[in-house]
Amino acid sequence: MEQSLLSSNPSVRSCFCLAGIVEAKSAGCGSISCVKSAKLRIMGSGPKRRTMRLQFSRRSLRLLLAGSVVLLTGCSDKNQSFLTPDGPVSALEHYHMWLITLITLIVVAPVVVGVPLLAWRYRYGNTRARYAPNWDFSTALEWPMWLVPVAIVAVLSVYLWIYTHELDPYRSIAADKPPLRVQVVGLDWKWLFIYPDYHIATVGEMAFPQDRPVSMELTTDTVMQSFMIPALGGQIYAMPGMVTRLNLEADRTGEFEGMNTQYNGDGFHAQHFQAVAITPQDFDSWVKTVQHNGAALNPTSYGILARSSTPAEVHNQFGDAAMPKDITFFNDVASRLFAGIVMRYHGDRAVSPAEEPGTVAYNAKLASK
Amino acid sequence: MSHSFWSLVFGRLDFDSLDFLKAFFHPDLNDVIVSGASWVVILGAVVTAALLTWFRLWGPLWSKWLISVDHKRIGVMYIVLALIMLARGVLEGVVMRAQQADGLHGGFVSADHFAQLFSTHGTIMIFFMAMPFLTGLINIVVPLQIGARDVSFPMLNSLSLGLTVSGAMLVMISLVIGDFSTGGWTAYPPYTEPDFQPGAGVDYWIWAVTLAGLGSTLTGINFVVTILKERAPGMTLLRMPIFTWNALCTSLLLVFAMPPLTVAGLMLAADRYLGFHFFTNTLGGNMMNYANLFWQFGHPEVYILILPAFGVYGEVIATFSGKRLYGYVTLVIATMAIGFLSFGVWLHHFFTMGQDADVNAVFGIATMLIGIPTGVKVYDWMATMFRGRIRFSVPMVYALAFMVLFVLGGLTGILLANPTVDFQVHNTLFLVAHFHNMLIPGTLFGMLAGYTYWFPKVFGFRLNDRWGYIAAFSWIIGYFLAFMPLYAVGLMGMTRRTVSYTNSAFEPWFLVAGAGAFFVTVALVTLCVQLYVSIRDRELTRDIGGDPWNARTLEWATPSPVPAYNFPVMPHIHALDAFAVAKEAGFGYQEPTSYSDIHLPGNTWAGVIAAVFGTALGFGLVWHMWWLAWLSLAVLAVSLIARALLGDRHPVKIPATEVRRQYRAWLEKVRAVTPVTRALEWDHRNCGVAATEYFEEAAE
Numbered sequence A: 001m002e003q004s005l006l007s008s009n010p011s012v013r014s015c016f017c018l019a020g021i022v023e024a025k026s027a028g029c030g031s032i033s034c035v036k037s038a039k040l041r042i043m044g045s046g047p048k049r050r051t052m053r054l055q056f057s058r059r060s061l062r063l064l065l066a067g068s069v070v071l072l073t074g075c076s077d078k079n080q081s082f083l084t085p086d087g088p089v090s091a092l093e094h095y096h097m098w099l100i101t102l103i104t105l106i107v108v109a110p111v112v113v114g115v116p117l118l119a120w121r122y123r124y125g126n127t128r129a130r131y132a133p134n135w136d137f138s139t140a141l142e143w144p145m146w147l148v149p150v151a152i153v154a155v156l157s158v159y160l161w162i163y164t165h166e167l168d169p170y171r172s173i174a175a176d177k178p179p180l181r182v183q184v185v186g187l188d189w190k191w192l193f194i195y196p197d198y199h200i201a202t203v204g205e206m207a208f209p210q211d212r213p214v215s216m217e218l219t220t221d222t223v224m225q226s227f228m229i230p231a232l233g234g235q236i237y238a239m240p241g242m243v244t245r246l247n248l249e250a251d252r253t254g255e256f257e258g259m260n261t262q263y264n265g266d267g268f269h270a271q272h273f274q275a276v277a278i279t280p281q282d283f284d285s286w287v288k289t290v291q292h293n294g295a296a297l298n299p300t301s302y303g304i305l306a307r308s309s310t311p312a313e314v315h316n317q318f319g320d321a322a323m324p325k326d327i328t329f330f331n332d333v334a335s336r337l338f339a340g341i342v343m344r345y346h347g348d349r350a351v352s353p354a355e356e357p358g359t360v361a362y363n364a365k366l367a368s369k
Numbered sequence B: 001m002s003h004s005f006w007s008l009v010f011g012r013l014d015f016d017s018l019d020f021l022k023a024f025f026h027p028d029l030n031d032v033i034v035s036g037a038s039w040v041v042i043l044g045a046v047v048t049a050a051l052l053t054w055f056r057l058w059g060p061l062w063s064k065w066l067i068s069v070d071h072k073r074i075g076v077m078y079i080v081l082a083l084i085m086l087a088r089g090v091l092e093g094v095v096m097r098a099q100q101a102d103g104l105h106g107g108f109v110s111a112d113h114f115a116q117l118f119s120t121h122g123t124i125m126i127f128f129m130a131m132p133f134l135t136g137l138i139n140i141v142v143p144l145q146i147g148a149r150d151v152s153f154p155m156l157n158s159l160s161l162g163l164t165v166s167g168a169m170l171v172m173i174s175l176v177i178g179d180f181s182t183g184g185w186t187a188y189p190p191y192t193e194p195d196f197q198p199g200a201g202v203d204y205w206i207w208a209v210t211l212a213g214l215g216s217t218l219t220g221i222n223f224v225v226t227i228l229k230e231r232a233p234g235m236t237l238l239r240m241p242i243f244t245w246n247a248l249c250t251s252l253l254l255v256f257a258m259p260p261l262t263v264a265g266l267m268l269a270a271d272r273y274l275g276f277h278f279f280t281n282t283l284g285g286n287m288m289n290y291a292n293l294f295w296q297f298g299h300p301e302v303y304i305l306i307l308p309a310f311g312v313y314g315e316v317i318a319t320f321s322g323k324r325l326y327g328y329v330t331l332v333i334a335t336m337a338i339g340f341l342s343f344g345v346w347l348h349h350f351f352t353m354g355q356d357a358d359v360n361a362v363f364g365i366a367t368m369l370i371g372i373p374t375g376v377k378v379y380d381w382m383a384t385m386f387r388g389r390i391r392f393s394v395p396m397v398y399a400l401a402f403m404v405l406f407v408l409g410g411l412t413g414i415l416l417a418n419p420t421v422d423f424q425v426h427n428t429l430f431l432v433a434h435f436h437n438m439l440i441p442g443t444l445f446g447m448l449a450g451y452t453y454w455f456p457k458v459f460g461f462r463l464n465d466r467w468g469y470i471a472a473f474s475w476i477i478g479y480f481l482a483f484m485p486l487y488a489v490g491l492m493g494m495t496r497r498t499v500s501y502t503n504s505a506f507e508p509w510f511l512v513a514g515a516g517a518f519f520v521t522v523a524l525v526t527l528c529v530q531l532y533v534s535i536r537d538r539e540l541t542r543d544i545g546g547d548p549w550n551a552r553t554l555e556w557a558t559p560s561p562v563p564a565y566n567f568p569v570m571p572h573i574h575a576l577d578a579f580a581v582a583k584e585a586g587f588g589y590q591e592p593t594s595y596s597d598i599h600l601p602g603n604t605w606a607g608v609i610a611a612v613f614g615t616a617l618g619f620g621l622v623w624h625m626w627w628l629a630w631l632s633l634a635v636l637a638v639s640l641i642a643r644a645l646l647g648d649r650h651p652v653k654i655p656a657t658e659v660r661r662q663y664r665a666w667l668e669k670v671r672a673v674t675p676v677t678r679a680l681e682w683d684h685r686n687c688g689v690a691a692t693e694y695f696e697e698a699a700e
């Protein structure tokens, strides 16, 4: 996608940021395949193998952590979060988190336990304890003091290296079905989800089929934002004039809370959406619904959409009874909308504030109309 | 009066910018809070001025403090600044906690007001609370620990203080006139670009941080040179007390880490004032460059904040365990290793910016490496306690709480160093919990421990213990309740900088955190009470001998309060922990064989000029009052150049006979004091001379 975007626009050579990202990532592709081949030796490769290991680890950890998860998520109905992962990415992140915690406790727990014990044992009043005021070094003690942390960090580093590559958000998730493509545009206080293959777009809801990878490209048409659906996977920044990527998948059907995590103004706290995983059949009919019931997304309506507003306000502006509460459907979406948004920031002349969503001038212009 | 004349004089300042009037014109709750806060500032200033006038203290304030170049007085002024800003910062934190406790579907604070709160709170706590506090302690302690008369560049020291104060003044003024930034303590563009944030807020942030940052750079230079060049004869590098080592490392970090911040701030200013496009969305601007510059400062900065606290803990744990510090050389190596590594990990603050997995992994591993020397330090402190005789004095209570709580923050730090986990918890309250876990039990407790520990050295009497314990336990409980829940809600997906939420599962956690904020408020109040009670009862806690804790390092060999010239004659150092060794050998309070005249640098107006005209420069720039900005800049430049050309015109000479008289008088008093054992450490009979207790090794 970016490659074609690059070659189709001559001015892009001058914009090092986009080109930089593209280059960095293509360099990254090579390294990912390296890791993959390394993994062949270490633990076999391919998605099947990964799921097996995952299930094993999740089973063994689940018992251990059941208590804490119940404690943390409470009795809420909205308990989809990182603590109850519902996709392969978040599951592995979750597993890695507890793995690190357990390993690191080897060096942390002795301090938490040892400090009170030492303090009590060697308290001033306890004259029975031995007192060695001039003892200030022991080689025998020095070895474990350094080597245990070194060993722990070494082990953690191996895991870090492996999982950082395995969970690289740019890395596509292996599956028998091709991923669903979604282009995500951050606007002030909502995300716009463009489905380029269906010419539709949504605000407030991102639907996709269960058990099929979702491959996202992200940018913003305002300040920097950060996109996250905790129950499915970690976040990635979205930046104007640049494209970042995120690959996720849901194991089951359900609604998962998604959000922007990077403060971007007064409506920031409302910049949430529902990520909805549904069956492939339901997804097809959802697409049809959006295609039939959406508002048209043309330059004029995009101009209004792009001004600072929350998903609820967008719904009030564009929505109708056929659309769920606080959710807005758009159709007739031009196939180059996303590319156009990215490239707008790479022209030879400045985008004037009145043409730049999120600015005071932009919001004022629309208010006066 | 024509409009253009108005704007010539007042720039873009107008009637609506006057916060203290807001409550009268738009009486809604947020404006009442804003107005109330600005009235507190105004009244505080008026009352202080009135009291100074009433007690005729302007003269002494001016001649003894404001124009003084005595490193101890400069240090005290830094700490006074830090305590005032601590009060404001804590109260803002408490308001945010209260808001979020009430924040399910709403709350009482508006989104914009909340954004100003987290931005001022973060900026104040880092730049105007923690930095002045640690700079103040370094100022007071380092020259005494290395046996120096003063710092290498006393005038520069005063100038640094003035610049820091001017930054703090700007943040305080923003409470009264105009709004502060809403961009957080990091001020990431493009959000902070003028098209998005045209108001004065971001400019307040830029100039406050730039002025204070310059002050810190100069402090760093001053102390690197002081520690390397001003040590007493015999004070080799490996005989320096551990606090001084940490101060050296901190100063080196200041020298190399502050400039990127200044550069980033000035580049942002160029964007905002001159139409540059370093970090804009268009014309090739790129905010990623800002993120890199900011965190090339920002990561070393967290070690600037923690290393002085590590130094305090090293002194405190050794002293109150009645033992030599375990693994001194190890600790020195670990400190310097941390300082060095801290420059190579900045990218972990934006693992989520889309770079390659190789890059993320390398920076993740580099980050975890810092955990090794840090862990070793904690073990060394534990080994210092091993086979000691531990007294739970107030500084030691802070130190013990620190060790237990800090390693939990270390654990979550290791988690955050892993890009896989960071993807999930970056920008959430988990991160907020982590850095408060380092900053409160680490930095703040360390500073408060140091404040309690060295207070008698500076003022000649100890702080009240009872109130000290109440404060310490309130801090510990308050910290625990206020921040442990944030780990949980962070993992549950609560983002940081978020005024309200719709997930009811968060609410119980925020209520607990709110209770924690209550204890934190109590802690703040008890600190004030402690200071008041201690001053009132100062005759009961007199530190005549100057060694109230049976401590080990050179500063305790001096009278309390320390005379301006620190040492009657330059001490000769023969060992690590020189004072402990001398006491052990029975040579604690020796009279020197001969005295000579002492020359001290004269007072200077540099600090006052920097404070006043630095503030005016910043204010002029914020409000586009160009005449004021140019005028202030000119005054600053001319006075600095003039001072450089004229040199120190009023150096002070203290004749040898006078030094001898004062020193002998003190030795007389010391001999009259009954030495006390550590059992009487908190008793009024402790007059600062320690009895030899158990200097021989006790067997099992």
Ligand code: HEM
Residues within 6 Å of the ligand: B090, B092, B093, B094, B096, B097, B118, B119, B121, B122, B123, B125, B126, B129, B130, B183, B184, B185, B186, B432, B436, B439, B440, B443, B444, B482, B495, B496, B497, B498, B517, B520
């Ligand atoms: C003593 C009690 C304290 C309380 C109750 C408190 C509370 C808070 C709260 C509620 C936030 C906003 C969290 C959010 O983003 O949602 C915050 C942010 C922050 N605090 Fe504190 N805090 C305290 C002490 C400190 C200390 C001692 C420091 C530093 C030395 C500090 C540094 C910061 C920083 C840097 C931020 C981030 C500001 C930003 O988002 O840009 N805080 N604190």
Ligand SMILES: [Cu+2]
Residues within 6 Å of the ligand: B298, B299, B302, B345, B346, B348, B349
């Ligand atoms: Cu860092």
